[in-house]
Amino acid sequence: MHRIHELKVMYFGTPVVLIGSRNEDGTADLAPMSSAWWLGRCCMLGLDDTSQTTANLLRERECVLNLPSSAMADATAFQVEVVRVHVEEELIIPGTDHIDPLKWDPLIMKFCEFFGGAGNLRPSRLAEGWNMPHGLRQPV
Known part of the structure; x- marks a missing residue:
């Protein structure tokens, strides 16, 4: 929610x-x-x-x-005022106005591939021309 x-x-x-x-x-x-x-x-x-x-x-x-x-x-650049922010409740550090960076899992582009949760989600079209290795080891 x-x-x-x-x-x-x-x-x-x-x-x-x-x-x-x-x-x-x-x-x-x-x-x-x-x-x-x-x-x-x-x-x-x-x-x-x-x-x-x-x-x-x-x-x-x-x-x-x-x-x-x-x-x-x-x-x-345009400067705008943010009037409302929607955040999943479980991402807020209880009793604060801060997002817990350990719980937030943004989509990240790393070396031509999409990552989330420290894992490789899928290759991007950028990776095709760079012969990026697939099947990268996931952290244990």
């Missing part, structure tokens, strides 16, 4: 990426995001599948990824 909770800290930090794509009418679309994972020439983008940028990428099959310098901070 989810519980609405006030968290003391909520930070997920990754580089800001500006995704340039082309709208159906040929005009430019530029969207900021901060969930991109890189390995060589491959990049995994975390996008909402209902966004205009996603529609453009699926249609056009191309985009431009821009990594702005820190001098461009005022021109790139």
